[in-house]
Amino acid sequence: MNSAREVLSNQDGPFKDLEKLVRKYAATEYRRPVADHTRNAFADAEQFIANFSAKGHAQSEGPSCAAPQPVILDSGCGTGESTQHLARRFPDYPVIGIDKSAIRLDKAGKAFDTAQSRGTEARNGDAQQNEPKNIFYVRAELIDFWRLALDKVTSGQWVIPYHALYYPNPWPKQSEAGRRFHLHPIFPTLLQLAQETELRTNWEIYAREFEQAAGIVKEIPGHTSTSLSTGAGDDNVVVKSVSCEAFEPEQPITAFERKYKNARQQLWRVLVHR
């Protein structure tokens, strides 16, 4: 039984003003204030990562204590299936699942961890007992979380080897195109965060647009950083390669991926390396 519908859109190709928007946002600084609730959620994640690191888990190679802490992000993690998958793929790194939906985060029986509760062994339920210990879920707005995370990266405290962006809301109507992450002022920040960013989607136009937008940023020599830190340098924005392909997962790793696979929809992924 499957009920996943194909994405319906009044677009039949990439958004007409894509290049104009991407160039505009690459040349300007995004200054919307960060919401307090995301700032607080970020502080919890930061604490979890600091505790994880203090317990002697892997740090990236580099000069002793100055080495940045590797952190994996699962943005828009939904019910957390992919976060669990990533936690097993990267057992030595903290994996942060971020979503704004309390219902989705709750669904898998995962109360929002706090750094304090994570420090105690007493957690209820088999699911939680079997959960990898390197996971931390936060309820937060991605657009704010990413800017706070970029400050950690540009200050050399974190390095993000892999950032999962699996099946973000497509906002398929043309009138909503500006809400797609690659057509939003946040896009340069998003591209600067991780060494590898992987977008997955069931809408080819979203994948092609994301690829095209990342390709445009790639060609812009050292544009203005959109980090919250005023002092962030121009050399942060180095996109080395961008690729887009259709793919078929043998084993779905997210709830939406399973739905789309069962509905025999074509899936797409874009990989950005920096």
Ligand SMILES: C[S@@+](CC[C@H](N)C(=O)[O-])C[C@H]1O[C@@H](n2cnc3c(N)ncnc32)[C@H](O)[C@@H]1O
């Ligand atoms: C289509 S669902 C995909 C969930 C999951 N990645 C999966 O594949 O099953 C998109 C998720 O992104 C979250 N989301 C969308 N925009 C967000 C934002 N700006 N900040 C935080 N979460 C967001 C939604 O709450 C939702 O859980």
